[in-house]
Amino acid sequence: MTITTKQFRRAGIMPYFFDERGVKKWAPHNIKKALFNTFEGNIQASSTPIPAVKIFYQNRPHFLPINSADKKHPLKGRWQLQLENTQTVISGPIKTRGINLPKDLPLGYHQLQLQSAGKVFNCTVIVAPQSCYQPQALREHKKLWGTFLQLYTLKSEQNWGIGDFGDLKKFLQNLAPFQADFLGLNPIHALFPANPDSASPYSPSSRQWLNIAYIDVNQLAEFQQSDEAQAWFNSAEVQQKLTELRQAEWLNYGEIIPLKLKGLRFAFKKFQQNPTALSSRQFAQFVQQGGESLQVQATFDALHQYLADRFDNQWGWDFWAKEYQDYHSLAVQQFRAEHQAEIEFYAWLQFIADQQLAECDEVCRQQNMRIGMYRDLAVGVTGNGAETWNDKRLYCLNASVGAPPDVLGPQGQNWGLTPMNPHVLQQQAYAPFIELLRANMKHCGALRIDHIMSLLRLWWIPKGDSAVNGAYVRYPVDDLIAILALESQRHQCLIIGEDLGTVPKEIVGKLKNAGILSYKIFYFEFDEHGQSRDLQTYPYQAMTTLSTHDLPTINGYWRGYDFELGEKFGVYPNPKILDILQRDRVRAKTQILQRLRQHHVPVEAKISAELGSSVSNKFVHQLQTYVAQVSSGLFGFQPEDWLGMTEPVNIPGTSTQYANWRRRLTANVEDIFADTDIQHLLKEVNAIRKE
Incomplete structure (x- = not known):
């Protein structure tokens, strides 16, 4: 099949880019064709009179043009706009050229309905602010400082061989007297409990849920009150294992995660046997708020463990038996019916992780940190995790993202992450992006967005190919920044954009004007x-x-x-x-x-x-x-450099050659802050x- 230049452009596949030396680099036709095929036809623009989503800025003219297929006979009828979270409905007649909405629409997500000749068309109207939120201290031009750390690297005499939310709380409490303004975290997204060696925080199963490895088991009342748990925990065998894991220079995820899961199962059993009215009500509310997204994550983790216990090499859903490779399949729904308790266990772990993260956020507030914690949003997800398992249409599964070759990385980088289809994202009125931001703006004062140029473009690579053989694919940058600004203001969450590498000129001004x-x-x-x-x-x-x-x-x-x-x-x-x-x-x-x-x-x-x-x-x-x-405005440095450490935590361009994401700090939390x-x-x- 011959694919035209116009088709490539409509798909958003860029014909060339400028490298770090300013040299124009053209994408080969065969690479563009391979990437075009990864869209699997999901690039068609809407042929309806109004788009699925339209974004306006506050206090600007709000004119929505109407695309009439028949120019001689324009649409006739009425429109109505349901304002977000209110009973207010605004309506009016359809004009020839389009719809003039009120200029003073409030910020938010409103639902427009157009009725003409017995047909109904829907559009999500988003009204966004001009810029993202900035705390008062930055508006006053203060100079703030803080630290950022890889949470798993923290050492203590209490954790189970991996830094946890209990260690984070102690670190914050020790940092506060020095009047630090923020503490940044590595991505704490959900990984793969049934495949613990998939340890990169930047290659998550889902970016909407948390890494349950960070739960502080000792802190759980259910664990403390369980005689069975305490007998197991205090046994010579378990104590010896914990001592070994705490003293090891490198994290052993293969032993840490199963051990923690066993301890957490004791705690969950106690919760089931004797839940308090408060904890039971809080968990039920958490499950309700989590909706289908939480059910997907909990089901994925439960099913993954179920299959991993029975078969070898069950790394992710693309290795599973075919009937389990889609969340919506009959086999998966049957599994859900037969393993409700196991799914509830993994949902409960998300509940506990969320509670413990919230407690760390509360420490920041109590200590009057001017920003508090900042979280880190990874640029994508792995292709065989919970997110792609649930919504395969949104993701181009036959492509991965990375970075083109440059002086620092002459081979380029293939991050093994699966890109969202920008066209489907628009067709879904950006709902997945909105949900993603909301999930990651919880319990923090700022959000660092890894590789923020991804709002404008991403380096796509045909699956299985070298990073050298790629091309940039465009994303609707103005729309995405507008939504980012809206959610940032609503959550009072500062936005930090990781804009390292080759930064296109066209995004620099956009980020600056948006207060990022x-x-x-x-x-x-x-x-x-x-x-x-x-x-x-x-x-x-x-x-x-x-x-x-x-x-x-x-x-x-x-x-x-x-x-x-x-x-x-x-x-x-x-x-x-x-x-x-x-x-x-x-x-x-x-x-x-x-x-x-x-x-x-x-x-x-x-x-x-x-x-x-x-x-x-x-x-x-x-x-x-x-x-x-x-x-x-912000200055940040890391405990590794306080301690004068040499060993890196990650070497880009390596996977199994170096023990990435496993190097720990050389001192316990208490010892770090006791060092004069x-x-x-x-x-x-x-x-x-x-x-």
């Missing part, structure tokens, strides 16, 4: 002369950090340890590119040292720009204190940001 904070990495910021960027020239509407989960720690960056690991694990197949990157690193470090000396930072003589140079904790702390002077050097660092940063 940019994301700046100190390592990457150099001026037009190649010098380390003056901290006072950073934009205020940004969060500046020294590193992220995808980058080396300060210690690792300075030593060039990331290059050592990259060579070891085949990240740099071209030695010429590696040589360029290493020379660039030396130049960058030279510029950073020059800036430090300009600002009279007393750098030790042994600290040099050469790769493999020694690094002291004193220098690591000096660098963090220096960057804290940045003019950006760390105390001094936090006090100094707070003083700088409060100047």
Whole structure:
């Protein structure tokens, strides 16, 4: 079948893009054709007189054009608009060109119905604000600071070998006296309890529900009150296992998750036997509010465990027997009828996780943190998890998303995530996107959106192909930003957009005008002369950090340890590119040292720009204190750099070669905050940001 340029354009497949050097890169025809086929025909624009959804901005003209197939005989009839959450209905006659809605419509989601010649057409009318929410402190141009952490890396004498919400609560309580304004979390989305080694927080089963591995089992009254649970927990065998898991340098998900699930089953059994009126009512309300989405997640986890107990290699729904590969199938509904208690168990785990996260949020409020926790929204979901299992039409299952080749990643990146079909998303009046935002704006003061350029475009790759063989696919960026602004204002949730990599010019202004904070990495910021960027020239509407989960720690960056690991694990197949990157690193470090000396930072003589140079904790702390002077509204740094750690938590471009998402911190929560050097660092940063 011949596919025309017009068809590619209508599908949103972009013919070219500009790489990080400004060079135009054209997408090969065969790649565009392969991607076009992944839409499976779901790209047709609506042929109805009005679209499925129309977005307006508050206090702007609200004119909805009507698409009349017969120009000689325009539609006649009436329209009516049901305002959100009210009994108010506005109506009027259909005009020749379209519908003039009142200019003063309130913010929200309203339902328009058009009636003509016995036919009824529906449109969701969304009225959005001009920009996202920003807290009062940012509106007053204050300089805020905080930390961000990978929750699973936290160590304590109480957890079960993985950081949990109990550890998070203690971390917040210890951080608060230093007057921090926020604490950022890695994505805490639902993963795969029946496949515990699928550990990447950025490759979730569902982004609407929580990772139950973060439940603090010890905190549960049902666990404490169960004689059976306590006898099991206090046995020599379990205590020995917990000691081993707590002391291990790397997380062993294969042992941690089954152990936690066993403990949670004891607690759930006690809940079933003796629920209090309050807890029973709260759980019932949670289930009701969760609706079908919660039932899908709980059913998926229950069925996955059921199949994994009986058969090998049941990694996700695409490995299951065919009759189970769709939530709506008869076999799945029969499973639900026969395993109601098991499904209720997984729904209860979501209830408990939600409660414990809410308690952490409450600690932030009690401590008057000006932002509190910020959550992290992953760019997509895996193709064989709960979200795709439920709505296959929304997702293009024969494509995955990633990033095109660049200097840092010459092979490109294939993240193994399944993209939403932007056309189906519009046809569904953006309901999945709205639900996603609402789920992730709960119990927090800000939301970091990973790879926020995905609102404009995503690098699609035919499933099973190399990341080199991809093309960008467009998304309805203005509509998505408008909805983001509406939900942000409703939840009073600040939005931080991770805009690293090649950022198209057309989205920069859109994000800025919408009040979305940019994301700046100190390592990457150099001026037009190649010098380390003056901290006072950073934009205020940004969060500046020294590193992220995808980058080396300060210690690792300075030593060039990331290059050592990259060579070891085949990240740099071209030695010429590696040589360029290493020379660039030396130049960058030279510029950073020059800036430090300009600002009279007393750098030790042994600290040099050469790769493999020694690094002291004193220098690591000096660098963090220096960057804290940045003019950006938010400054964030991570416990790994407080502790002077070298080992990264993740190496992009690797999967099984390195133990990604398993490296723990080198000190317990209590020991981190008992360290006098760390105390001094936090006090100094707070003083700088409060100047």
